[in-house]
Amino acid sequence: MNIKIKTIAFLLTSLFCIQLLACTQESETQAIKNQNETENIDTMKLKITIGTSSFSATLQNNATANAFKERLPLTLTMTELNNNEKYADLVESLPTNAFNPGTIQNGDLMLYGSNTLVLFYKTFSTSYNYTKIGKTNNPEGLLEILGSGNVAVTFEIN
Known part of the structure; x- marks a missing residue:
């Protein structure tokens, strides 16, 4: 026992x-x-500089945002379009997962097609397809800073 x-x-x-x-x-x-x-999370923070003003943004956790991040820092001359967005064509295409968001929000950073980076500064409805890259955390003042015409915008990891 x-x-x-x-x-x-x-x-x-x-x-x-x-x-x-x-x-x-x-x-x-x-x-x-x-x-x-x-x-x-720390590496998903983005700094967007326009002139002397800076905005913080958060990148999406997707292949497009990761590929975009690998190209940073990047300064682009962004062209005015439709009084609601600035866009610039990237040298290289990024992976896409386009969808129709229905409504674009002020501060959205998206990819149109496979190589057109778009920074939106107004909220509006859309029928176009985009791939999300990120979003400005506090887009207040973005409209005034971007103004009309073309503008140099720098994107870098924050």
Whole structure:
């Protein structure tokens, strides 16, 4: 009987240790995942500079935004269009996942086609398809800063 009790005690202790080890490894894995997510969030911040004014923006977590980020810093002369957006053609195409958003929001940063970067400074309805790249966090004043005509805009990781 004594041998059975020792065997059962040994088995229970072993199972407890295995469970404890599994929990510790899971906690370490989760901590690494949380750290990577935090680092990923930090790299998703974008600074948009127009003249002496800067705006912060957040990039989407998609292939288009990642490919755009790899090309930064980037200064483009953006052309006025329709009194609601500035656009510039990129040298290289980016991956696309176009859809019709229905409504464009002030501060949206999108890709039209595969190589036209568009920064919107007014909210309006649209029937066109775009791929989301990011969004200006606080677009107030964007209309006044962009004004009319062409303008140089710098995009860089913040």
